[in-house]
Amino acid sequence: MEDQLVKTILANPNYHKLLKARTAYGWYFTLLVMVVYYGFILLIAFDKELLSAKLGEGVMTIGMPVGLFVIAFTVIITGIYVRRANSEFDDLTAKLKQEVLK
Numbered sequence: 001m002e003d004q005l006v007k008t009i010l011a012n013p014n015y016h017k018l019l020k021a022r023t024a025y026g027w028y029f030t031l032l033v034m035v036v037y038y039g040f041i042l043l044i045a046f047d048k049e050l051l052s053a054k055l056g057e058g059v060m061t062i063g064m065p066v067g068l069f070v071i072a073f074t075v076i077i078t079g080i081y082v083r084r085a086n087s088e089f090d091d092l093t094a095k096l097k098q099e100v101l102k
Helices: 001-013 011-045 061-102
Strands: none
Touching: 001 011, 001 061, 011 061
16 A cells, blocks of 8 residues: 555656755755855854954944844744745645545
């Protein structure tokens, strides 16, 4: 029974659509996160003077808002992925279940 179910799922075009969309989205977000994180680390490693430059007369440096951006970026990108997963990906999964379990 399970082998037949697996074959049915693998033959379904909605499964391939779901797999393609989820994989592409995942790689795109992985690339974005890596660029932001590694860019920040490379900036720390190779241009400390830029990040330690003061903003105004206080103690705030450029590195503080840049670091805050990295954290905020992570939260935002996670929210975007969850929103898409809860809408498009869940809809495709439900449609796939409905077609396979007929």
